[in-house]
Amino acid sequence: MLSYADRLAELRKTKIRHTFEKRKQNGFTDLDDFGTVPVTENYDVEPWYNSENGSFYGYDGMSENFVRVIDAHEPYVDPLEMLCGRWRDMLINYRGDVHFMPDWLKEKKKNTEFMKSATDQWAKSWDEQRFPYDELKPWQEKYNIQTGIDSDAHFACDYRIGFELGFGGFLDKIEKYRKINPEKKDFYDAEEKVVRAIIRFVDRHIEQIEKMIPEETRPEIRENLETMLQTCRAVRTGAPETFREACQWTAFFNCASRIYTRDGAGFQLDTLLLPFYENDVKRGILDDETAKFLIANLLLIDPHYYQISGVDWMDRDMTNHLSYLILEAADSLDIACNLTVRVHENCDRMFLRKAIECLIKHKHGWPRFCNDRALAEGYMRTGADIRTARERIAVGCNWMAVPGREFPMNDVVKINIAKVFEEALKDLRKEDDRSIEKLFDIYDGHLRKAVEVTAAGINLHLDHQWEVTPELVMNLMMHNTLEKGEDISQCAELFTIGVDGCGLAIVADSFGAIETRIIREHVLTWDEMFEALDSDFADERVRLILSSSPRYCQGNTVSDAWARRITDNWVKNIRSQEMPEGRQLVPGWFSWARTIEYGSKVGATPNGRHAREPISHGANPNPGFRKDGAPTAMSNGIASVQCAYGNTCPMQIEFDPGVGCDEEGIDIIERFLLGHFEQGGTLININILDRDTIMEANKNPDAYPDLVVRVTGFTAYFATLSPAFRQLVVNRFMEGI
Numbered sequence: 001m002l003s004y005a006d007r008l009a010e011l012r013k014t015k016i017r018h019t020f021e022k023r024k025q026n027g028f029t030d031l032d033d034f035g036t037v038p039v040t041e042n043y044d045v046e047p048w049y050n051s052e053n054g055s056f057y058g059y060d061g062m063s064e065n066f067v068r069v070i071d072a073h074e075p076y077v078d079p080l081e082m083l084c085g086r087w088r089d090m091l092i093n094y095r096g097d098v099h100f101m102p103d104w105l106k107e108k109k110k111n112t113e114f115m116k117s118a119t120d121q122w123a124k125s126w127d128e129q130r131f132p133y134d135e136l137k138p139w140q141e142k143y144n145i146q147t148g149i150d151s152d153a154h155f156a157c158d159y160r161i162g163f164e165l166g167f168g169g170f171l172d173k174i175e176k177y178r179k180i181n182p183e184k185k186d187f188y189d190a191e192e193k194v195v196r197a198i199i200r201f202v203d204r205h206i207e208q209i210e211k212m213i214p215e216e217t218r219p220e221i222r223e224n225l226e227t228m229l230q231t232c233r234a235v236r237t238g239a240p241e242t243f244r245e246a247c248q249w250t251a252f253f254n255c256a257s258r259i260y261t262r263d264g265a266g267f268q269l270d271t272l273l274l275p276f277y278e279n280d281v282k283r284g285i286l287d288d289e290t291a292k293f294l295i296a297n298l299l300l301i302d303p304h305y306y307q308i309s310g311v312d313w314m315d316r317d318m319t320n321h322l323s324y325l326i327l328e329a330a331d332s333l334d335i336a337c338n339l340t341v342r343v344h345e346n347c348d349r350m351f352l353r354k355a356i357e358c359l360i361k362h363k364h365g366w367p368r369f370c371n372d373r374a375l376a377e378g379y380m381r382t383g384a385d386i387r388t389a390r391e392r393i394a395v396g397c398n399w400m401a402v403p404g405r406e407f408p409m410n411d412v413v414k415i416n417i418a419k420v421f422e423e424a425l426k427d428l429r430k431e432d433d434r435s436i437e438k439l440f441d442i443y444d445g446h447l448r449k450a451v452e453v454t455a456a457g458i459n460l461h462l463d464h465q466w467e468v469t470p471e472l473v474m475n476l477m478m479h480n481t482l483e484k485g486e487d488i489s490q491c492a493e494l495f496t497i498g499v500d501g502c503g504l505a506i507v508a509d510s511f512g513a514i515e516t517r518i519i520r521e522h523v524l525t526w527d528e529m530f531e532a533l534d535s536d537f538a539d540e541r542v543r544l545i546l547s548s549s550p551r552y553c554q555g556n557t558v559s560d561a562w563a564r565r566i567t568d569n570w571v572k573n574i575r576s577q578e579m580p581e582g583r584q585l586v587p588g589w590f591s592w593a594r595t596i597e598y599g600s601k602v603g604a605t606p607n608g609r610h611a612r613e614p615i616s617h618g619a620n621p622n623p624g625f626r627k628d629g630a631p632t633a634m635s636n637g638i639a640s641v642q643c644a645y646g647n648t649c650p651m652q653i654e655f656d657p658g659v660g661c662d663e664e665g666i667d668i669i670e671r672f673l674l675g676h677f678e679q680g681g682t683l684i685n686i687n688i689l690d691r692d693t694i695m696e697a698n699k700n701p702d703a704y705p706d707l708v709v710r711v712t713g714f715t716a717y718f719a720t721l722s723p724a725f726r727q728l729v730v731n732r733f734m735e736g737i
Contacts, residue, residue: 599612620634
């Protein structure tokens with residue numbers, strides 16, 4: 001008889017096999033694992049275009065093509081699992097932009113009208129024919145702005161709505177409010193179309209399970225399939241009533257939302273599932289081992305971002321028995337995972353230590369840790385009350401959202417301040433009176449313009465998203481959407497738009513190098529520095545003079561002071577930007593995985609960085625900031641540049657693999673976490689990995705199929721990353737360990 005441990009061992013093997021099959025189909029991908037399974041040989045989608053530019057938009061275009069993509073999905077049922085369902089393909093692949101297409105789709109569609117349309121200059125995700133922004137493009141390019149225009153879903157559903165209604169309840173609610181708002185017929189028709197397609201997705205799994213049961217010879221697995229069948233029938237249109245049904249309903253919804261707009265935002269896993277768990281335990285139909293296996297299965301189906309632990313609005317600890325079971329489930333599964341533990345002085349310290357133990361034990365970069373108090377108090381500075389601030393949860397790479405109520409566009413709007421700084425340097429050359437204060441004034445002027453341009457792009461997106469990419473799946477579990485017949489981009493209660501700055505350490509170290517070597521020491525002149533930048537440091541001596549100046553995160557240096565001044569200036573410019581009523585911008589520091597991309601747009605910089613090299617990562621210092629790695633120095637520096645409005649400035653840190661999974665090792669990490677959070681730090685991503693392992697894996701990634709690293713806010717299998725990105729991760733490890 002197969003135990004749960006036996007089944008998990010087999011499921012991990014299947015996961016690794018799928019990982020390599022996907023790499024063969026998709027090529028290297030520098031993204032989340034996502035939990036997808038490979039597309040099947042017969043899988044095909046013929047998109048329907050409702051625009052002459054070779055794309056599709058709006059309620060009809062998005063709903064019709066979602067139906068075509070999800071209807072093409074074959075059911076996925078593994079008899080060793082307790083839950084069923086997987087997703088394979090994204091709607092965005094058919095929006096008419098070849099940039100987003102995986103290799104398998106390009107190959108399947110080559111020499112077809114589809115590919116001809118996809119490579120046409122007009123074939124883009126945003127409907128530029130109706131909503132052009134040509135006047136913004138030169139400025140967006142000048143400052144290397146990630147505009148957020150037609151960004152995919154970066155907000156969080158309120159899963160309580162789904163648990164209460166189920167898919168059938170969605171249909172009833174749509175019908176109810178369609179009668180109340182008859183002028184919104186197009187909206188309700190599209191929403192109904194989406195829900196019925198999801199139900200058909202469930203139906204195909206029911207049919208597949210029915211075929212498998214008679215063929216299954218193992219009694220315990222046959223019984224599992226029979227229960228799986230009952231569960232799927234129950235959640236087809238009904239609201240989930242049991243723990244297993246709640247997990248299965250979540251799995252189906254998550255597959256649908258991923259297919260639609262790559263949504264990866266989960267929920268407060270331990271509190272929302274707790275009533276189902278406790279009820280089933282009281283009824284005698286659920287034990288802890290089964291609950292753990294179900295959670296492991298849910299995490300296997302899709303690595304959505306889930307949060308656990310934390311405190312409520314009255315500072316009462318929310319950690320419960322299920323919180324521990326979730327950690328144990330992830331522990332038993334041992335794959336890429338995106339769990340975030342909320343840390344607060346009133347939280348269960350034993351639970352925190354259990355989470356740290358998992359981090360050290362597996363060395364897979366999970367869980368992450370966020371500072372409940374700093375994030376809640378920061379968000380309250382935007383005008384939110386304490387209840388709302390404490391409802392805000394970590395459900396993305398660096399970002400938070402109030403489930404069901406907030407439309408923050410977090411992690412999709414970024415300004416490369418290294419590029420802004422480069423533009424300031426260009427203008428300074430024209431000045432007769434060159435000074436560091438003059439440079440900062442010019443930089444400030446460019447940044448104001450960059451923020452103004454960014455805000456214009458955000459407002460364009462918010463004004464017209466419902467006409468281009470309405471959030472038809474996630475609308476189902478948002479407040480006011482079905483009630484008003486409006487997309488969440490129109491009717492959210494909270495529009496606190498996150499804007500991240502990128503390249504902080506590049507700019508801080510550059511200002512620090514100029515002040516040290518040109519202003520204070522007179523080792524170089526402005527002209528000598530400009531000549532060195534123009535030649536990309538043809539004279540290595542000059543580069544070394546600049547790069548050896550005091551750096552950000554070395555501890556109370558001139559560059560540390562500049563980092564704080566740059567942060568204050570960043571916050572001032574973001575917060576002072578005028579926005580339409582009800583919208584406000586929220587500052588943060590985060591580059592996601594785009595350090596290579598952003599660096600390619602920036603020439604040589606005064607900190608000794610060569611032209612086109614990657615920029616610094618998020619709020620982190622530049623690699624090599626100290627020879628000893630100095631975790632405490634990094635912690636102090638990053639804590640000092642927090643923007644303090646509820647948007648994170650994460651710390652990404654690589655720890656010595658010598659940290660043991662014992663009381664001493666746990667103590668070391670715990671003190672480090674709490675110390676950073678006491679200073680106001682907001683989010684910590686930790687990797688613990690052996691130097692020899694990462695070096696060998698970079699040479700031969702296929703020999704390390706289960707090696708997981710936390711790339712940035714997300715975890716990924718090392719073997720699936722592109723060679724350039726693997727090298728970037730390796731370089732970071734070599735500098736950080």
